[in-house]
Amino acid sequence: MRTEEYDVLVAGGGTTGVIAGLAAARNGARTLIVERQRCLGGQFTAGSQGAWVGFSDKANRIVSGMTWELRDLLMERGAVVEDDPETDVCFLYDPEVSKVVLNEMLGREENITTYFNTSVVDVIVEDDTVVGAIIQSQMDRIEIRAKVVIDTTGDASVAAQAGAPFEIRPRKEIQPMTLIGRLAGVDLDKVQAHYAANPVEFDHHVPPAWRDYKSFPGFMHYGIRDDLKNAKLPQHLEYLRHWLVIFTSTPNPGEVTINCSGAIEAQSTAAEFEDRARQEIVSQACLYDVAEAMRTYIPGFENAYLSLIASQLGVRESRRIIGDYKLTLDDFTSAREFEDNVGRAAMPAGFHTPEGETMTVYDLPAGQSMGIPYRCMLPQTREGLLVAGRCVSYEPPVANTIRNMAQCMVMGQAVGTAAALAVEHGTTPRAVDIPLLQATLREQGATLDPAGASSVAAGV
Numbered sequence: 409m410r411t412e413e414y415d416v417l418v419a420g421g422g423t424t425g426v427i428a429g430l431a432a433a434r435n436g437a438r439t440l441i442v443e444r445q446r447c448l449g450g451q452f453t454a455g456s457q458g459a460w461v462g463f464s465d466k467a468n469r470i471v472s473g474m475t476w477e478l479r480d481l482l483m484e485r486g487a488v489v490e491d492d493p494e495t496d497v498c499f500l501y502d503p504e505v506s507k508v509v510l511n512e513m514l515g516r517e518e519n520i521t522t523y524f525n526t527s528v529v530d531v532i533v534e535d536d537t538v539v540g541a542i543i544q545s546q547m548d549r550i551e552i553r554a555k556v557v558i559d560t561t562g563d564a565s566v567a568a569q570a571g572a573p574f575e576i577r578p579r580k581e582i583q584p585m586t587l588i589g590r591l592a593g594v595d596l597d598k599v600q601a602h603y604a605a606n607p608v609e610f611d612h613h614v615p616p617a618w619r620d621y622k623s624f625p626g627f628m629h630y631g632i633r634d635d636l637k638n639a640k641l642p643q644h645l646e647y648l649r650h651w652l653v654i655f656t657s658t659p660n661p662g663e664v665t666i667n668c669s670g671a672i673e674a675q676s677t678a679a680e681f682e683d684r685a686r687q688e689i690v691s692q693a694c695l696y697d698v699a700e701a702m703r704t705y706i707p708g709f710e711n712a713y714l715s716l717i718a719s720q721l722g723v724r725e726s727r728r729i730i731g732d733y734k735l736t737l738d739d740f741t742s743a744r745e746f747e748d749n750v751g752r753a754a755m756p757a758g759f760h761t762p763e764g765e766t767m768t769v770y771d772l773p774a775g776q777s778m779g780i781p782y783r784c785m786l787p788q789t790r791e792g793l794l795v796a797g798r799c800v801s802y803e804p805p806v807a808n809t810i811r812n813m814a815q816c817m818v819m820g821q822a823v824g825t826a827a828a829l830a831v832e833h834g835t836t837p838r839a840v841d842i843p844l845l846q847a848t849l850r851e852q853g854a855t856l857d858p859a860g861a862s863s864v865a866a867g868v
Protein backbone atom coordinates (compact mmCIF):
# COMPACT_ATOMS: atom_id res chain seq x y z
CA MET A 409 0.00 0.00 0.00
CA ARG A 410 1.27 3.49 -0.86
CA THR A 411 2.21 5.74 2.06
CA GLU A 412 2.04 9.54 2.35
CA GLU A 413 3.59 11.48 5.23
CA TYR A 414 2.36 14.67 6.87
CA ASP A 415 2.99 16.53 10.09
CA VAL A 416 -0.72 16.66 10.97
CA LEU A 417 -3.64 14.55 9.77
CA VAL A 418 -7.10 16.02 10.35
CA ALA A 419 -9.75 13.28 10.17
CA GLY A 420 -12.99 14.99 9.14
CA GLY A 421 -13.05 18.45 7.52
CA GLY A 422 -16.28 19.54 9.19
CA THR A 423 -17.19 22.47 11.42
CA THR A 424 -14.23 21.84 13.72
CA GLY A 425 -11.82 20.12 11.35
CA VAL A 426 -11.70 22.86 8.76
CA ILE A 427 -10.51 25.38 11.36
CA ALA A 428 -8.20 22.78 12.95
CA GLY A 429 -6.54 22.22 9.57
CA LEU A 430 -6.26 25.94 8.94
CA ALA A 431 -4.66 26.55 12.35
CA ALA A 432 -2.20 23.67 11.97
CA ALA A 433 -1.13 24.83 8.49
CA ARG A 434 -0.81 28.48 9.47
CA ASN A 435 1.42 27.47 12.34
CA GLY A 436 3.80 25.72 9.98
CA ALA A 437 2.65 22.09 9.95
CA ARG A 438 2.26 20.17 6.65
CA THR A 439 -1.37 19.26 7.04
CA LEU A 440 -3.79 16.87 5.36
CA ILE A 441 -7.55 17.10 5.86
CA VAL A 442 -9.48 13.96 4.92
CA GLU A 443 -13.21 14.55 4.41
CA ARG A 444 -15.70 11.87 3.39
CA GLN A 445 -18.13 14.31 1.80
CA ARG A 446 -17.74 16.52 -1.24
CA CYS A 447 -17.47 19.80 0.67
CA LEU A 448 -15.78 21.19 3.73
CA GLY A 449 -17.79 22.27 6.76
CA GLY A 450 -19.74 19.20 7.89
CA GLN A 451 -22.82 20.22 9.83
CA PHE A 452 -22.00 23.90 9.15
CA THR A 453 -22.49 23.39 5.39
CA ALA A 454 -23.63 19.87 4.40
CA GLY A 455 -25.82 19.88 7.51
CA SER A 456 -27.39 23.18 6.29
CA GLN A 457 -27.44 24.52 9.83
CA GLY A 458 -27.94 28.27 9.26
CA ALA A 459 -27.80 29.59 12.86
CA TRP A 460 -24.18 29.96 13.99
CA VAL A 461 -24.48 30.10 17.73
CA GLY A 462 -22.17 30.88 20.64
CA PHE A 463 -20.52 34.22 19.82
CA SER A 464 -21.34 36.28 22.91
CA ASP A 465 -22.17 36.08 26.60
CA LYS A 466 -25.14 38.37 25.79
CA ALA A 467 -23.06 41.40 26.78
CA ASN A 468 -19.63 40.86 25.20
CA ARG A 469 -18.16 38.99 22.29
CA ILE A 470 -16.37 35.83 23.45
CA VAL A 471 -15.34 34.30 20.10
CA SER A 472 -12.80 35.77 17.70
CA GLY A 473 -9.69 34.39 15.95
CA MET A 474 -10.17 32.23 12.86
CA THR A 475 -13.89 31.80 13.53
CA TRP A 476 -14.34 35.56 13.32
CA GLU A 477 -12.19 35.67 10.19
CA LEU A 478 -14.60 33.22 8.53
CA ARG A 479 -17.54 35.31 9.66
CA ASP A 480 -15.91 38.42 8.11
CA LEU A 481 -15.41 36.59 4.80
CA LEU A 482 -19.06 35.56 4.80
CA MET A 483 -20.11 39.12 5.66
CA GLU A 484 -18.25 40.36 2.57
CA ARG A 485 -20.45 38.04 0.48
CA GLY A 486 -23.67 39.27 2.10
CA ALA A 487 -24.06 35.78 3.54
CA VAL A 488 -24.54 36.75 7.21
CA VAL A 489 -27.42 38.41 9.06
CA GLU A 490 -26.37 40.31 12.14
CA ASP A 491 -27.83 42.88 14.47
CA ASP A 492 -25.04 43.98 16.84
CA PRO A 493 -21.86 41.96 16.14
CA GLU A 494 -20.45 42.63 19.61
CA THR A 495 -23.44 41.21 21.48
CA ASP A 496 -25.25 38.90 19.04
CA VAL A 497 -25.16 35.37 20.43
CA CYS A 498 -25.71 34.06 16.95
CA PHE A 499 -25.33 34.94 13.29
CA LEU A 500 -27.64 33.62 10.60
CA TYR A 501 -25.52 32.61 7.61
CA ASP A 502 -25.81 30.93 4.22
CA PRO A 503 -24.41 27.36 4.27
CA GLU A 504 -24.12 27.18 0.46
CA VAL A 505 -21.97 30.31 0.18
CA SER A 506 -19.96 28.93 3.10
CA LYS A 507 -18.91 25.88 1.05
CA VAL A 508 -17.22 28.17 -1.49
CA VAL A 509 -15.72 30.49 1.11
CA LEU A 510 -14.20 27.59 3.09
CA ASN A 511 -12.55 26.26 -0.08
CA GLU A 512 -11.12 29.71 -0.78
CA MET A 513 -9.96 30.14 2.81
CA LEU A 514 -7.99 26.89 2.77
CA GLY A 515 -6.91 27.44 -0.84
CA ARG A 516 -4.87 30.44 0.28
CA GLU A 517 -2.72 28.32 2.62
CA GLU A 518 0.55 26.79 1.45
CA ASN A 519 0.78 23.91 3.88
CA ILE A 520 -2.60 22.31 3.46
CA THR A 521 -3.96 19.50 1.29
CA THR A 522 -7.60 18.39 1.34
CA TYR A 523 -8.87 15.04 0.11
CA PHE A 524 -12.62 15.01 -0.53
CA ASN A 525 -14.84 11.96 -0.95
CA THR A 526 -12.31 10.07 1.14
CA SER A 527 -12.89 8.32 4.46
CA VAL A 528 -10.62 7.40 7.31
CA VAL A 529 -11.33 3.67 7.57
CA ASP A 530 -8.67 2.49 10.01
CA VAL A 531 -6.22 3.92 12.50
CA ILE A 532 -2.56 2.99 12.95
CA VAL A 533 -1.51 2.71 16.60
CA GLU A 534 2.00 1.80 17.72
CA ASP A 535 2.26 1.02 21.43
CA ASP A 536 -0.18 3.66 22.76
CA THR A 537 0.57 6.28 20.12
CA VAL A 538 -1.59 7.06 17.11
CA VAL A 539 0.79 7.41 14.17
CA GLY A 540 -1.53 7.50 11.19
CA ALA A 541 -4.56 6.14 9.43
CA ILE A 542 -5.73 4.21 6.40
CA ILE A 543 -7.86 6.29 4.06
CA GLN A 544 -10.13 5.08 1.29
CA SER A 545 -11.50 6.92 -1.75
CA GLN A 546 -13.52 5.50 -4.62
CA MET A 547 -10.24 4.88 -6.46
CA ASP A 548 -7.55 4.18 -3.91
CA ARG A 549 -6.69 3.02 -0.43
CA ILE A 550 -3.51 4.48 1.08
CA GLU A 551 -1.68 4.78 4.37
CA ILE A 552 -1.15 8.20 5.94
CA ARG A 553 1.62 8.64 8.51
CA ALA A 554 1.42 11.75 10.69
CA LYS A 555 3.18 13.12 13.77
CA VAL A 556 -0.17 14.22 15.21
CA VAL A 557 -3.66 13.01 14.30
CA ILE A 558 -6.67 15.23 15.04
CA ASP A 559 -10.03 13.48 15.30
CA THR A 560 -12.74 15.92 14.19
CA THR A 561 -15.14 13.28 12.90
CA GLY A 562 -17.86 14.43 15.33
CA ASP A 563 -18.30 10.84 16.45
CA ALA A 564 -14.79 10.33 17.89
CA SER A 565 -14.44 7.57 15.32
CA VAL A 566 -10.65 7.72 15.21
CA ALA A 567 -10.32 7.80 19.00
CA ALA A 568 -12.70 4.83 19.31
CA GLN A 569 -10.83 2.82 16.67
CA ALA A 570 -7.56 3.68 18.40
CA GLY A 571 -8.89 2.15 21.61
CA ALA A 572 -9.26 5.42 23.55
CA PRO A 573 -12.01 5.32 26.19
CA PHE A 574 -15.33 6.97 25.39
CA GLU A 575 -18.91 7.24 26.65
CA ILE A 576 -22.20 7.06 24.79
CA ARG A 577 -25.68 7.29 26.27
CA PRO A 578 -28.24 4.59 25.54
CA ARG A 579 -30.78 4.95 22.78
CA LYS A 580 -33.57 6.15 25.10
CA GLU A 581 -31.47 8.89 26.72
CA ILE A 582 -29.43 10.26 23.86
CA GLN A 583 -30.41 13.53 22.18
CA PRO A 584 -32.47 13.11 19.01
CA MET A 585 -30.98 13.49 15.58
CA THR A 586 -32.48 16.01 13.19
CA LEU A 587 -32.29 16.47 9.46
CA ILE A 588 -32.27 20.20 8.70
CA GLY A 589 -34.43 21.51 5.84
CA ARG A 590 -35.16 24.79 4.18
CA LEU A 591 -38.42 26.31 2.95
CA ALA A 592 -38.52 28.91 0.18
CA GLY A 593 -41.46 31.04 -0.94
CA VAL A 594 -42.22 32.19 2.63
CA ASP A 595 -43.93 35.55 3.21
CA LEU A 596 -41.87 36.45 6.28
CA ASP A 597 -43.60 39.78 6.90
CA LYS A 598 -46.90 37.94 7.10
CA VAL A 599 -45.41 35.26 9.39
CA GLN A 600 -44.02 37.88 11.76
CA ALA A 601 -47.27 39.88 11.74
CA HIS A 602 -49.14 36.66 12.55
CA TYR A 603 -46.99 35.89 15.60
CA ALA A 604 -47.10 39.54 16.74
CA ALA A 605 -50.90 39.35 16.70
CA ASN A 606 -51.02 35.82 18.15
CA PRO A 607 -48.34 35.52 20.82
CA VAL A 608 -47.33 31.97 21.59
CA GLU A 609 -49.30 30.40 24.46
CA PHE A 610 -47.61 27.03 24.84
CA ASP A 611 -44.08 28.25 24.99
CA HIS A 612 -42.85 26.19 27.94
CA HIS A 613 -40.59 24.40 25.49
CA VAL A 614 -38.82 27.66 24.69
CA PRO A 615 -35.71 27.93 26.84
CA PRO A 616 -36.22 30.98 29.08
CA ALA A 617 -32.77 32.16 28.07
CA TRP A 618 -33.88 32.26 24.46
CA ARG A 619 -37.20 33.99 25.06
CA ASP A 620 -37.19 37.49 23.68
CA TYR A 621 -33.50 37.20 22.92
CA LYS A 622 -32.37 40.72 22.11
CA SER A 623 -29.00 39.46 21.02
CA PHE A 624 -30.44 37.22 18.27
CA PRO A 625 -30.61 38.72 14.75
CA GLY A 626 -33.24 37.99 12.11
CA PHE A 627 -36.37 35.99 12.86
CA MET A 628 -36.52 32.91 15.08
CA HIS A 629 -39.61 31.08 16.30
CA TYR A 630 -40.17 28.05 18.48
CA GLY A 631 -43.17 26.15 17.11
CA ILE A 632 -45.29 24.34 16.09
CA ARG A 633 -47.21 23.07 19.09
CA ASP A 634 -49.18 26.31 19.45
CA ASP A 635 -49.82 26.48 15.72
CA LEU A 636 -51.33 23.00 15.66
CA LYS A 637 -53.20 23.23 18.97
CA ASN A 638 -56.67 23.65 17.47
CA ALA A 639 -55.96 22.17 14.06
CA LYS A 640 -57.82 19.08 12.91
CA LEU A 641 -54.79 17.28 11.65
CA PRO A 642 -54.94 14.47 9.12
CA GLN A 643 -53.78 11.21 10.66
CA HIS A 644 -50.40 11.25 8.92
CA LEU A 645 -49.51 14.61 10.52
CA GLU A 646 -50.88 13.87 14.01
CA TYR A 647 -47.41 12.95 15.32
CA LEU A 648 -46.23 16.52 14.76
CA ARG A 649 -48.61 17.96 17.36
CA HIS A 650 -46.01 17.80 20.12
CA TRP A 651 -42.91 18.41 18.09
CA LEU A 652 -40.46 21.23 18.65
CA VAL A 653 -39.74 22.94 15.34
CA ILE A 654 -37.36 25.89 15.48
CA PHE A 655 -37.46 28.04 12.39
CA THR A 656 -35.13 30.89 11.54
CA SER A 657 -34.82 33.34 8.68
CA THR A 658 -31.73 33.23 6.43
CA PRO A 659 -29.73 35.92 4.61
CA ASN A 660 -31.92 35.21 1.54
CA PRO A 661 -35.43 36.61 0.98
CA GLY A 662 -38.43 34.34 1.59
CA GLU A 663 -36.32 31.55 3.04
CA VAL A 664 -36.60 29.78 6.39
CA THR A 665 -34.40 27.07 7.91
CA ILE A 666 -36.29 24.33 9.76
CA ASN A 667 -34.65 22.59 12.70
CA CYS A 668 -37.01 20.00 14.24
CA SER A 669 -36.04 18.35 17.46
CA GLY A 670 -38.43 15.46 16.75
CA ALA A 671 -36.98 12.14 17.70
CA ILE A 672 -35.63 9.63 15.27
CA GLU A 673 -35.68 6.45 17.26
CA ALA A 674 -32.34 5.03 16.36
CA GLN A 675 -29.04 5.83 17.91
CA SER A 676 -26.59 8.05 16.08
CA THR A 677 -23.99 5.29 16.09
CA ALA A 678 -26.45 2.46 15.36
CA ALA A 679 -24.53 -0.48 13.99
CA GLU A 680 -27.34 -2.05 11.98
CA PHE A 681 -27.41 -1.13 8.29
CA GLU A 682 -31.23 -1.27 8.36
CA ASP A 683 -31.35 1.21 11.27
CA ARG A 684 -29.15 3.66 9.47
CA ALA A 685 -31.22 3.43 6.29
CA ARG A 686 -34.41 3.98 8.30
CA GLN A 687 -32.96 7.12 9.93
CA GLU A 688 -32.46 8.67 6.50
CA ILE A 689 -35.83 7.65 5.09
CA VAL A 690 -37.83 8.66 8.16
CA SER A 691 -36.11 12.02 8.61
CA GLN A 692 -36.58 12.97 4.96
CA ALA A 693 -40.28 12.10 5.14
CA CYS A 694 -40.65 14.07 8.39
CA LEU A 695 -39.33 17.22 6.74
CA TYR A 696 -41.86 16.83 3.97
CA ASP A 697 -44.60 16.48 6.60
CA VAL A 698 -43.43 19.53 8.55
CA ALA A 699 -43.45 21.57 5.34
CA GLU A 700 -47.03 20.45 4.66
CA ALA A 701 -48.12 21.32 8.21
CA MET A 702 -46.53 24.76 8.10
CA ARG A 703 -47.99 25.48 4.66
CA THR A 704 -51.44 24.48 5.80
CA TYR A 705 -51.61 25.93 9.32
CA ILE A 706 -49.28 28.96 9.60
CA PRO A 707 -50.17 32.22 7.83
CA GLY A 708 -47.33 33.35 5.60
CA PHE A 709 -46.32 29.83 4.60
CA GLU A 710 -49.18 29.26 2.13
CA ASN A 711 -46.86 29.28 -0.89
CA ALA A 712 -43.83 27.80 0.80
CA TYR A 713 -42.13 24.71 -0.53
CA LEU A 714 -39.34 22.45 0.65
CA SER A 715 -36.33 23.78 -1.26
CA LEU A 716 -33.57 21.81 0.45
CA ILE A 717 -33.02 18.66 2.48
CA ALA A 718 -29.58 18.75 4.09
CA SER A 719 -27.09 16.23 2.75
CA GLN A 720 -25.87 15.31 6.26
CA LEU A 721 -28.20 13.96 8.94
CA GLY A 722 -27.61 16.11 12.02
CA VAL A 723 -26.25 14.22 15.00
CA ARG A 724 -26.49 16.13 18.27
CA GLU A 725 -24.80 13.51 20.36
CA SER A 726 -22.87 10.29 19.90
CA ARG A 727 -19.56 9.23 21.45
CA ARG A 728 -17.82 11.59 23.86
CA ILE A 729 -14.22 10.79 24.65
CA ILE A 730 -13.06 10.44 28.22
CA GLY A 731 -10.40 13.09 28.31
CA ASP A 732 -7.84 14.26 30.83
CA TYR A 733 -10.62 16.57 32.05
CA LYS A 734 -14.39 16.15 31.77
CA LEU A 735 -16.39 19.40 31.70
CA THR A 736 -19.20 19.39 34.25
CA LEU A 737 -22.44 21.27 34.66
CA ASP A 738 -20.92 22.82 37.77
CA ASP A 739 -18.10 24.23 35.62
CA PHE A 740 -20.74 25.94 33.52
CA THR A 741 -22.97 27.24 36.30
CA SER A 742 -19.86 28.50 38.16
CA ALA A 743 -18.53 30.16 34.97
CA ARG A 744 -15.28 28.38 35.82
CA GLU A 745 -11.85 29.38 34.55
CA PHE A 746 -9.08 26.86 33.85
CA GLU A 747 -5.31 27.20 33.76
CA ASP A 748 -5.44 25.63 30.30
CA ASN A 749 -8.25 27.78 28.87
CA VAL A 750 -8.16 27.76 25.07
CA GLY A 751 -11.52 29.38 24.40
CA ARG A 752 -14.86 30.36 25.92
CA ALA A 753 -18.50 29.23 25.96
CA ALA A 754 -21.64 30.89 27.29
CA MET A 755 -24.74 29.56 25.50
CA PRO A 756 -27.29 27.97 27.83
CA ALA A 757 -26.17 24.47 28.79
CA GLY A 758 -28.59 21.53 28.70
CA PHE A 759 -29.79 19.20 25.99
CA HIS A 760 -32.75 18.28 23.79
CA THR A 761 -34.86 15.65 25.52
CA PRO A 762 -34.74 12.26 23.77
CA GLU A 763 -38.38 12.28 22.65
CA GLY A 764 -37.73 15.59 20.89
CA GLU A 765 -40.33 17.71 22.67
CA THR A 766 -38.28 20.20 24.65
CA MET A 767 -34.86 21.07 26.10
CA THR A 768 -33.39 21.15 29.57
CA VAL A 769 -31.74 24.53 30.06
CA TYR A 770 -29.19 25.99 32.47
CA ASP A 771 -28.28 29.61 31.85
CA LEU A 772 -25.67 32.12 32.99
CA PRO A 773 -26.35 35.80 33.61
CA ALA A 774 -25.36 38.16 30.81
CA GLY A 775 -21.66 38.95 30.95
CA GLN A 776 -20.59 35.53 32.27
CA SER A 777 -18.96 32.69 30.37
CA MET A 778 -16.97 29.52 31.04
CA GLY A 779 -13.42 28.71 29.95
CA ILE A 780 -12.86 25.71 27.67
CA PRO A 781 -9.91 23.66 28.94
CA TYR A 782 -7.44 22.06 26.52
CA ARG A 783 -7.45 18.87 28.60
CA CYS A 784 -11.00 17.95 27.51
CA MET A 785 -9.54 17.43 24.00
CA LEU A 786 -6.84 14.97 25.14
CA PRO A 787 -8.16 11.38 25.11
CA GLN A 788 -6.98 9.31 28.03
CA THR A 789 -4.53 6.45 27.40
CA ARG A 790 -3.50 7.55 23.88
CA GLU A 791 -0.68 9.79 22.65
CA GLY A 792 -0.34 11.54 19.31
CA LEU A 793 -4.08 12.18 19.19
CA LEU A 794 -6.28 15.23 19.76
CA VAL A 795 -10.10 15.22 19.61
CA ALA A 796 -12.26 18.31 19.09
CA GLY A 797 -15.85 19.21 18.26
CA ARG A 798 -19.03 17.75 19.70
CA CYS A 799 -17.24 14.57 20.81
CA VAL A 800 -14.88 16.11 23.39
CA SER A 801 -15.00 15.19 27.07
CA TYR A 802 -18.05 16.56 28.94
CA GLU A 803 -21.00 15.34 30.94
CA PRO A 804 -24.30 15.40 29.00
CA PRO A 805 -25.90 18.50 30.60
CA VAL A 806 -23.01 20.61 29.27
CA ALA A 807 -23.84 19.61 25.68
CA ASN A 808 -25.66 22.70 24.44
CA THR A 809 -22.94 25.08 25.52
CA ILE A 810 -19.98 23.14 24.12
CA ARG A 811 -21.27 21.65 20.84
CA ASN A 812 -22.34 24.93 19.20
CA MET A 813 -20.59 25.64 15.96
CA ALA A 814 -18.73 28.71 17.25
CA GLN A 815 -17.32 26.67 20.15
CA CYS A 816 -16.45 23.76 17.83
CA MET A 817 -14.46 26.16 15.65
CA VAL A 818 -12.76 27.67 18.70
CA MET A 819 -11.71 24.16 19.75
CA GLY A 820 -10.58 23.55 16.16
CA GLN A 821 -8.21 26.51 16.31
CA ALA A 822 -6.89 25.27 19.66
CA VAL A 823 -6.14 21.69 18.57
CA GLY A 824 -4.71 22.75 15.19
CA THR A 825 -2.37 25.19 16.90
CA ALA A 826 -1.43 22.65 19.59
CA ALA A 827 -0.70 20.01 16.95
CA ALA A 828 1.61 22.37 15.06
CA LEU A 829 3.41 23.31 18.28
CA ALA A 830 3.85 19.64 19.17
CA VAL A 831 5.40 19.00 15.74
CA GLU A 832 7.64 22.07 15.96
CA HIS A 833 8.92 21.16 19.42
CA GLY A 834 9.14 17.42 18.79
CA THR A 835 6.75 16.59 21.60
CA THR A 836 3.28 15.09 22.04
CA PRO A 837 0.01 17.05 22.20
CA ARG A 838 -0.24 16.13 25.91
CA ALA A 839 3.18 17.66 26.62
CA VAL A 840 2.59 20.91 24.71
CA ASP A 841 3.63 23.96 26.70
CA ILE A 842 0.29 25.47 27.76
CA PRO A 843 1.45 29.09 28.23
CA LEU A 844 3.05 28.91 24.76
CA LEU A 845 -0.17 27.49 23.28
CA GLN A 846 -2.21 30.21 24.94
CA ALA A 847 0.21 32.95 23.84
CA THR A 848 0.09 31.66 20.25
CA LEU A 849 -3.71 31.54 20.27
CA ARG A 850 -3.92 35.09 21.65
CA GLU A 851 -1.40 36.36 19.07
CA GLN A 852 -3.64 34.86 16.39
CA GLY A 853 -6.69 36.66 17.72
CA ALA A 854 -8.39 34.02 19.87
CA THR A 855 -10.34 35.05 22.97
CA LEU A 856 -9.30 33.03 26.01
CA ASP A 857 -10.12 35.31 28.90
CA PRO A 858 -13.40 36.55 30.36
CA ALA A 859 -14.45 40.02 29.28
CA GLY A 860 -12.50 42.65 31.20
CA ALA A 861 -9.78 40.24 32.39
CA SER A 862 -6.19 40.62 31.27
CA SER A 863 -5.21 37.04 32.05
CA VAL A 864 -6.79 33.76 33.09
CA ALA A 865 -7.75 33.44 36.74
CA ALA A 866 -6.42 30.62 38.86
CA GLY A 867 -7.56 27.28 37.50
CA VAL A 868 -9.67 24.58 39.07
Ligand SMILES: Cc1cc2nc3c(=O)[nH]c(=O)nc-3n(C[C@H](O)[C@H](O)[C@H](O)COP(=O)(O)OP(=O)(O)OC[C@H]3O[C@@H](n4cnc5c(N)ncnc54)[C@H](O)[C@@H]3O)c2cc1C
Pocket residue numbers: 419420421422423424425442443444445448449450451452457459460461462526527528529560561562565585586587588667721722723724796797798799811812813814816
Ligand atom coordinates in the same frame (compact mmCIF):
# COMPACT_ATOMS: atom_id res chain seq x y z
C1 LIG B 1 -30.02 19.21 14.33
C2 LIG B 1 -28.95 20.03 14.89
C3 LIG B 1 -29.19 21.36 15.16
C4 LIG B 1 -28.16 22.16 15.64
N1 LIG B 1 -28.40 23.49 15.80
C5 LIG B 1 -27.34 24.30 16.00
C6 LIG B 1 -27.50 25.70 15.92
O1 LIG B 1 -28.59 26.21 15.69
N2 LIG B 1 -26.40 26.47 16.11
C7 LIG B 1 -25.16 25.94 16.37
O2 LIG B 1 -24.18 26.69 16.50
N3 LIG B 1 -25.00 24.60 16.47
C8 LIG B 1 -26.05 23.79 16.26
N4 LIG B 1 -25.89 22.44 16.31
C9 LIG B 1 -24.60 21.88 16.76
C10 LIG B 1 -23.52 21.90 15.71
O3 LIG B 1 -24.05 22.00 14.41
C11 LIG B 1 -22.66 20.64 15.79
O4 LIG B 1 -22.46 20.23 17.12
C12 LIG B 1 -21.30 20.93 15.16
O5 LIG B 1 -21.48 21.42 13.85
C13 LIG B 1 -20.48 19.66 15.16
O6 LIG B 1 -19.24 19.93 14.58
P1 LIG B 1 -18.19 18.77 14.40
O7 LIG B 1 -17.03 19.36 13.72
O8 LIG B 1 -17.99 18.08 15.70
O9 LIG B 1 -18.93 17.72 13.44
P2 LIG B 1 -19.30 17.90 11.90
O10 LIG B 1 -19.51 19.32 11.53
O11 LIG B 1 -20.39 16.95 11.63
O12 LIG B 1 -17.97 17.44 11.17
C14 LIG B 1 -17.55 16.11 11.15
C15 LIG B 1 -16.95 15.88 9.77
O13 LIG B 1 -16.22 14.68 9.76
C16 LIG B 1 -16.49 13.98 8.57
N5 LIG B 1 -16.23 12.58 8.86
C17 LIG B 1 -16.81 11.79 9.79
N6 LIG B 1 -16.26 10.57 9.80
C18 LIG B 1 -15.30 10.59 8.86
C19 LIG B 1 -14.37 9.62 8.39
N7 LIG B 1 -14.33 8.40 8.92
N8 LIG B 1 -13.52 9.97 7.40
C20 LIG B 1 -13.54 11.21 6.86
N9 LIG B 1 -14.42 12.17 7.26
C21 LIG B 1 -15.27 11.85 8.25
C22 LIG B 1 -17.95 14.28 8.29
O14 LIG B 1 -18.27 14.07 6.94
C23 LIG B 1 -18.02 15.76 8.70
O15 LIG B 1 -17.71 16.63 7.63
C24 LIG B 1 -26.90 21.60 15.87
C25 LIG B 1 -26.65 20.26 15.62
C26 LIG B 1 -27.67 19.48 15.11
C27 LIG B 1 -27.38 18.06 14.81
